[in-house]
Amino acid sequence: xxxxxxxxxxxxxxxxxFLALGLAGFAGLPAISAALRYLKHGEDFLPDLGHEMIxxxxxxxAIIIGTAxxxxxxxDDLRAFxxxxxxxxxxxxxxxxLIGLVIVVLLCILPPAVDAAALxxxxxxxxxxxxxxxxxxVVPFAAGLVYSIAFLLxxxxxxxxxxxxxxxxxxxxxxxxPLVMPPLGSLSVLNLLAESGHVAVRxxxxxxxxxxxxxxxxxxxxDLYLSFSRQYYTFAGVMAAACVLVLALTRLAVGRVWRVxxxxxxxxxxxxxxxxVLFGATALQxxxxxxxxxxxxxxxxxxxxxxxxxxxxxxxxxxxxLLQQRQSSTAGRPPEAPAHFLRAVEMADGSPSLxxxxxxxxEPSSATAGCRLLCTAASPDRAxxxxxxxxxxxxxxxxxxETLVLELLTVALDGAxxxxxxxxxxxxxxxxxxxxxxxxxxxxxxxxxxxxxTERTVVVDLSDPDTPRVAHxxxxxxxxxxxxxSPDGPDRTVELRPLPLPDRKExxxxxxxxxxxxxRTVELRxxxxxxxxxxERLAVGLQLGLVGTVEQRAEGxxxxxxxxxxxxxxxxxxxxxxxxxLEMAGCRRATPxxxxxxxxxxxxxxxxxxxxxxxxxxxxxxxxYDLRDPERPTLAGHYAAPKEQFDNVxxxxxxxxxxxxxxxxxxxxxxxxxxGE
Amino acid sequence: MASPxxxxxxxxxxxxxxxxxYGCGTLGAFxxxxxxxxxxxxxxxxxxxxxxxxxxxxxLVAMGLVAAERDEGSLECLLALPVRPAVVLITKxxxxxxxxxxxxxxxxxxxxxxxGGREMTTGRILLAYFGCGEFxxxxxxxxxxxxxxxxTEAQAVLVAIIVFGVWYAIHIVFTELPYGxxxxxxxxxxxxxxxxxxxxxxxxxxxxxxxxxALLAVQAAExxxxxxxxxxxxxxxxxxxx
Numbered sequence: 001x002x003x004x005x006x007x008x009x010x011x012x013x014x015x016x017x018f019l020a021l022g023l024a025g026f027a028g029l030p031a032i033s034a035a036l037r038y039l040k041h042g043e044d045f046l047p048d049l050g051h052e053m054i055x056x057x058x059x060x061x062a063i064i065i066g067t068a069x070x071x072x073x074x075x076d077d078l079r080a081f082x083x084x085x086x087x088x089x090x091x092x093x094x095x096x097x098l099i100g101l102v103i104v105v106l107l108c109i110l111p112p113a114v115d116a117a118a119l120x121x122x123x124x125x126x127x128x129x130x131x132x133x134x135x136x137x138v139v140p141f142a143a144g145l146v147y148s149i150a151f152l153l154x155x156x157x158x159x160x161x162x163x164x165x166x167x168x169x170x171x172x173x174x175x176x177x178p179l180v181m182p183p184l185g186s187l188s189v190l191n192l193l194a195e196s197g198h199v200a201v202r203x204x205x206x207x208x209x210x211x212x213x214x215x216x217x218x219x220x221x222x223d224l225y226l227s228f229s230r231q232y233y234t235f236a237g238v239m240a241a242a243c244v245l246v247l248a249l250t251r252l253a254v255g256r257v258w259r260v261x262x263x264x265x266x267x268x269x270x271x272x273x274x275x276x277v278l279f280g281a282t283a284l285q286x287x288x289x290x291x292x293x294x295x296x297x298x299x300x301x302x303x304x305x306x307x308x309x310x311x312x313x314x315x316x317x318x319x320x321x322l323l324q325q326r327q328s329s330t331a332g333r334p335p336e337a338p339a340h341f342l343r344a345v346e347m348a349d350g351s352p353s354l355x356x357x358x359x360x361x362x363e364p365s366s367a368t369a370g371c372r373l374l375c376t377a378a379s380p381d382r383a384x385x386x387x388x389x390x391x392x393x394x395x396x397x398x399x400x401x402e403t404l405v406l407e408l409l410t411v412a413l414d415g416a417x418x419x420x421x422x423x424x425x426x427x428x429x430x431x432x433x434x435x436x437x438x439x440x441x442x443x444x445x446x447x448x449x450x451x452x453x454t455e456r457t458v459v460v461d462l463s464d465p466d467t468p469r470v471a472h473x474x475x476x477x478x479x480x481x482x483x484x485x486s487p488d489g490p491d492r493t494v495e496l497r498p499l500p501l502p503d504r505k506e507x508x509x510x511x512x513x514x515x516x517x518x519x520r521t522v523e524l525r526x527x528x529x530x531x532x533x534x535x536e537r538l539a540v541g542l543q544l545g546l547v548g549t550v551e552q553r554a555e556g557x558x559x560x561x562x563x564x565x566x567x568x569x570x571x572x573x574x575x576x577x578x579x580x581x582l583e584m585a586g587c588r589r590a591t592p593x594x595x596x597x598x599x600x601x602x603x604x605x606x607x608x609x610x611x612x613x614x615x616x617x618x619x620x621x622x623x624x625y626d627l628r629d630p631e632r633p634t635l636a637g638h639y640a641a642p643k644e645q646f647d648n649v650x651x652x653x654x655x656x657x658x659x660x661x662x663x664x665x666x667x668x669x670x671x672x673x674x675x676g677e
Numbered sequence: 678m679a680s681p682x683x684x685x686x687x688x689x690x691x692x693x694x695x696x697x698x699y700g701c702g703t704l705g706a707f708x709x710x711x712x713x714x715x716x717x718x719x720x721x722x723x724x725x726x727x728x729x730x731x732x733x734x735x736x737l738v739a740m741g742l743v744a745a746e747r748d749e750g751s752l753e754c755l756l757a758l759p760v761r762p763a764v765v766l767i768t769k770x771x772x773x774x775x776x777x778x779x780x781x782x783x784x785x786x787x788x789x790x791x792x793g794g795r796e797m798t799t800g801r802i803l804l805a806y807f808g809c810g811e812f813x814x815x816x817x818x819x820x821x822x823x824x825x826x827x828x829t830e831a832q833a834v835l836v837a838i839i840v841f842g843v844w845y846a847i848h849i850v851f852t853e854l855p856y857g858x859x860x861x862x863x864x865x866x867x868x869x870x871x872x873x874x875x876x877x878x879x880x881x882x883x884x885x886x887x888x889x890x891a892l893l894a895v896q897a898a899e900x901x902x903x904x905x906x907x908x909x910x911x912x913x914x915x916x917x918x919x
Binding site: 029032033036159160161164264265268269272275276279280282283284286287288597640641642643 | 695696699702703706707710711713714715716717718719721737741796829830831834846849850
């Protein structure tokens, strides 16, 4: 026993400087940063960077400690010395391993604990310090495995520096391979840290409202409980088991004197290949793989991109682009009203060409004026601009927001002389709702335009393309559906879903009580739109129904809902004048990387069993899903344009997709889909 | 008969060429994958391949210039050649600089071919890689000068990591200072090796040609002083052994 303690003491003396250095870096630098922020900005003194430093530097520190714990004693002369001592190899290895592991765990726990304590003292809401607690609960397991691998490599590779560099490569695989390989997603420390709910801080009364006793660890000095998800336990169990396995392998390697002479070239190429494999796997999963057929600048060649396309719509000749002229802002002056233009896109011989700029707006009076574009295939020489203007910049505090202008402008695209705006239909009487909560959806179907607000649906007849008229106004008050929040509360969160399809967890939980998946069968009430068949009413209603980051479309018997986390397919099993019954066919969950790089859904087009989905976060990404087997939605291709912000997508008759922002992009399908596999 | 300098160059080339090949292969592939996949804006990929490539390649090359010779015991033979020690070090640095710059040139060529005129003009891409090349040369001189007396490659690379850590700490501390250390004209920003980042700024935060020239002059003077310091110490006996 005394020998074990002496061995532990020797190992502690050897490694204690790493603990001191790590604490100084992970807790000291955040303290310095907080002090400077306090002195410079007068903010609260909050050392809240500790957990971020552990995220970034915890694994490298574990590698350094793992190498330092094993390498010195593995030199040939010392190895012979330890072999001559009356101490078992297992005890010797285990003591060295455990002392290093304790230091690694302390380094992963103490700085975020300081963060969490500082934030808990200054903020009451638990989420302020939940990051620190998540870090304390999750990172030690991953850092422990990285440390174990570094310990093994330091025992088997002859040179300590090479062992450390190989450990970095292995550490990259441990940390990032589960992130980029979807089947290993539950083993990713980054997924656990990024996704909420795996390590949750909850007040005791929450458990009572859920109908059960408090579960998890009670936090000291509070009435809060730390609870863990099943995925967390899987992750922790696998990481701990892997640590034990690596330790057993280390014992075997040292016992049989396995020594690897990895040179500098082996180390460098290993590290480089690991980085390329990870990067390549990420790129294959979410990078662009759809061929770009054409790109055309929206403005004159060589000029700064001041003309930005807001949207593109299909028309009889190809498409029409709605452009906004970017205005330069001047300090002290109110922003000028944006100027809007239309530009036809002619698809001659498969190649796009842009027509002349056609001004749309009629003297918009403020920067709050907005415009959206509607086109129909039946009238290729006409486009319709829905111009709206609110009093958002005019109103004083406390003044109710109000819609000042809501007009449907008819614009001639055929290059006729004179004012291209040949007609104006005032829609304020038809849609008088206040502007603050007036999410307005619109679509063109057949020879009509449909405008859906929170209160009603307006049908605009285009039988005379130059003189649109309001044909019907359908009240849809009765179809309101509140998903989250209280409709009467002061901070109400309203999402209108006249045709509710499951997408969000809250919705699933509330409606079906089964938070683990969408319902199998959904019954929808169809909008009472005149002159349309039930299937057409289903298609139009789905398109008008949602406002926000979810899109739903119908094509034949197929209904598709694309949301933040999944794409769900339904089959129409029954449909009559009043209702449609849908049965869920399949669902494709987004991988963590897909969720990270693309969140909200902005538009979706269904064409010939393919779904073209426009998502956006920091970059615009268009994803094509193959839904020809609705039970197994599969990913067919991606197109990413990081500098662009696409509002919608137009699918051309040959399957190519057209997108517009700073440039007009025409992208093709993957070869197997283009050849009609 | 080959001149001693020619022999030195050939010897260094034989020792460093795998690093050049490694850098060209990995940086070129990384740039190509990134620009093809478009996971990030093109500027982000250019920054990652250029700045990180410059930092990693300079540390990798610097660790093999002097410390490797000392570790293998061949430094004494080099110093016994009929050339001045300063010439030996400059020859090593010249080949090392080529090994640092060639991968950046390959990455720049890949970027121009794949993404020139897409999000950045070809000129801006070349300017960004020029800045990264300038950073690579500065970092090579810094890492070589401070790691000159280290007995092993491992310790030399540890010194490089410490130097980089000090740069980063200075960057963090100075960023919090109230007078804008990295604003055009601030000497602190120009003297800091991270000053090359002005070449990677977006067109919205453009800089003047005068600022760029002043930055290059300050960094060249800084590197020159470090080089003189290194040359003065190179011929002297080093630290004992491992």
